[in-house]
Amino acid sequence: MSVTGQMIETYPKDLGGVDRDKMRACIEACYECSQACTACADACLSEETVAELAKCIRTNLDCADQCDVTGRVLSRHTGYDANLTRSVLEACAQACKTCGDECERHAAHHEHCRVCAEACRRCEQACRELIAAL
Amino acid sequence: MSVTGQMIETYPKDLGGVDRDKMRACIEACYECSQACTACADACLSEETVAELAKCIRTNLDCADQCDVTGRVLSRHTGYDANLTRSVLEACAQACKTCGDECERHAAHHEHCRVCAEACRRCEQACRELIAAL
Amino acid sequence: MSVTGQMIETYPKDLGGVDRDKMRACIEACYECSQACTACADACLSEETVAELAKCIRTNLDCADQCDVTGRVLSRHTGYDANLTRSVLEACAQACKTCGDECERHAAHHEHCRVCAEACRRCEQACRELIAAL
Amino acid sequence: MSVTGQMIETYPKDLGGVDRDKMRACIEACYECSQACTACADACLSEETVAELAKCIRTNLDCADQCDVTGRVLSRHTGYDANLTRSVLEACAQACKTCGDECERHAAHHEHCRVCAEACRRCEQACRELIAAL
Numbered sequence: 001m002s003v004t005g006q007m008i009e010t011y012p013k014d015l016g017g018v019d020r021d022k023m024r025a026c027i028e029a030c031y032e033c034s035q036a037c038t039a040c041a042d043a044c045l046s047e048e049t050v051a052e053l054a055k056c057i058r059t060n061l062d063c064a065d066q067c068d069v070t071g072r073v074l075s076r077h078t079g080y081d082a083n084l085t086r087s088v089l090e091a092c093a094q095a096c097k098t099c100g101d102e103c104e105r106h107a108a109h110h111e112h113c114r115v116c117a118e119a120c121r122r123c124e125q126a127c128r129e130l131i132a133a134l
Numbered sequence: 135m136s137v138t139g140q141m142i143e144t145y146p147k148d149l150g151g152v153d154r155d156k157m158r159a160c161i162e163a164c165y166e167c168s169q170a171c172t173a174c175a176d177a178c179l180s181e182e183t184v185a186e187l188a189k190c191i192r193t194n195l196d197c198a199d200q201c202d203v204t205g206r207v208l209s210r211h212t213g214y215d216a217n218l219t220r221s222v223l224e225a226c227a228q229a230c231k232t233c234g235d236e237c238e239r240h241a242a243h244h245e246h247c248r249v250c251a252e253a254c255r256r257c258e259q260a261c262r263e264l265i266a267a268l
Numbered sequence: 269m270s271v272t273g274q275m276i277e278t279y280p281k282d283l284g285g286v287d288r289d290k291m292r293a294c295i296e297a298c299y300e301c302s303q304a305c306t307a308c309a310d311a312c313l314s315e316e317t318v319a320e321l322a323k324c325i326r327t328n329l330d331c332a333d334q335c336d337v338t339g340r341v342l343s344r345h346t347g348y349d350a351n352l353t354r355s356v357l358e359a360c361a362q363a364c365k366t367c368g369d370e371c372e373r374h375a376a377h378h379e380h381c382r383v384c385a386e387a388c389r390r391c392e393q394a395c396r397e398l399i400a401a402l
Numbered sequence: 403m404s405v406t407g408q409m410i411e412t413y414p415k416d417l418g419g420v421d422r423d424k425m426r427a428c429i430e431a432c433y434e435c436s437q438a439c440t441a442c443a444d445a446c447l448s449e450e451t452v453a454e455l456a457k458c459i460r461t462n463l464d465c466a467d468q469c470d471v472t473g474r475v476l477s478r479h480t481g482y483d484a485n486l487t488r489s490v491l492e493a494c495a496q497a498c499k500t501c502g503d504e505c506e507r508h509a510a511h512h513e514h515c516r517v518c519a520e521a522c523r524r525c526e527q528a529c530r531e532l533i534a535a536l
Contacts, residue, residue: 004303031303050453059215078188079191083232084232174409176477179480181414198474246412249405323481327483336467344464346457346459349500352500359492366483
């Protein structure tokens with residue numbers, strides 16, 4: 001079992017009716033996407049065509065930041081507030097959609113954008129599935 | 135002029151029709167609230183009644199994280215995407231509302247919760263004013 | 269290959285003489301430890317003995333934050349600066365040591381502290397191996 | 403008094419022998435520098451000469467991240483650990499030095515780099531003064 005899965009299982013109180021698999025999958029997708037976006041921003045920065053990738057870099061940075069926060073919020077269960085969790089997940093799904101769309105435009109030319117776009121799609125999907133299950 | 139104000143004024147391209155005063159005020163409110171929430175979580179942790187403050191600490195941590203990201207997203211102007219900015223601001227307004235409500239419940243007993251609740255209210259208000267101006 | 273591994277392989281320029289396996293392992297350990305520490309702080313917050321876990325919670329929060337930054341710095345290769353990377357890695361190794369020591373003190377009573385202490389030890393070790401390889 | 407100052411004054415326990423003015427000044431410098439570096443990375447991204455500013459952008463991002471963490475660590479007083487605080491401050495001073503040096507190289511051509519370099523110098527100085535006072 002992943003460390004994230006172990007941390008969920010060792011939480012000392014009741015987790016309520018939350019779907020643990022969807023929650024774990026979403027946390028892991030957030031951290032994975034945050035890392036991919038951080039690395040993709042940096043890879044874009046080293047491309048000769050960096051001037052054409054400015055929007056991609058900016059969106060990568062936003063998406064990395066919002067995924068990071070979402071992974072943190074979902075890792076906390078104490079004093080759960082559904083409104084806060086839902087709005088953070090919606091911001092994350094939007095950030096992943098915007099970034100996935102932008103990276104996809106460059107995927108044919110830059111492998112790092114292709115890998116990153118896929119991480120964004122998985123994370124957006126995981127956020128939407130968790131929102132539906134809240 | 136504050137450093138945040140100077141950074142806005144020295145941005146090399148057109149900022150579009152954005153209200154610079156509202157944007158600067160919102161960025162500053164986000165950083166101020168992020169710091170206050172980080173410090174309030176820690177202050178709660180040192181109270182003898184910490185067990186009764188568990189929800190307050192958790193909400194402080196979420197709010198600090200979301201304010202931090204929102205301050206970063208608003209500090210970027212390149213490749214602006216209105217959908218992303220709006221959803222991040224909405225998550226921040228919600229986090230500040232949830233945290234402000236919770237801190238306010240403890241404001242009569244803990245000065246740090248009173249100061250933090252006020253920072254949350256200012257930041258929520260600044261986010262809502264900026265959303266209205268987008 | 270993990271997404272982190274794919275992002276390293278698709279970086280468009282030369283990575284210099286860096287040991288890619290050690291770098292990838294360290295990035296992954298940083299994100300894993302950051303998530304574990306965030307979750308452990310929250311799990312401690314729900315324990316009945318939370319007052320005795322105040323130092324553990326605080327150290328968890330610091331360690332999560334420093335691991336997060338270290339994972340980001342290591343995910344960037346453009347404009348590499350050895351002094352900056354080394355000092356960030358040393359701060360991370362220290363944060364993991366402090367947090368691992370503290371979590372270990374509670375490992376016999378709290379499974380989340382045991383899992384988290386192990387993540388801290390792995391991350392500290394990965395940082396030290398990467399420092400030695402710089 | 404600033405919100406940061408109020409949060410220090412309302413901390414419920416003894417702060418030990420720490421110099422409160424130096425601590426408050428360092429926290430405020432960290433948040434200010436984090437915001438300036440985030441904005442400077444974005445401003446560089448919009449310059450026509452962005453390809454020549456790649457190292458500056460990368461160092462801005464690292465410095466923003468390390469300043470952010472340092473501001474958080476310094477905002478916590480519960481369960482203080484001198485080794486952890488010192489190593490985080492040293493990483494921050496180094497990040498500010500590297501970033502201040504790089505921004506200064508571009509200060510004559512880009513006002514945002516000039517403003518950001520000054521924020522880096524202030525933050526580096528504040529970190530070094532606090533290290534000396536620990």
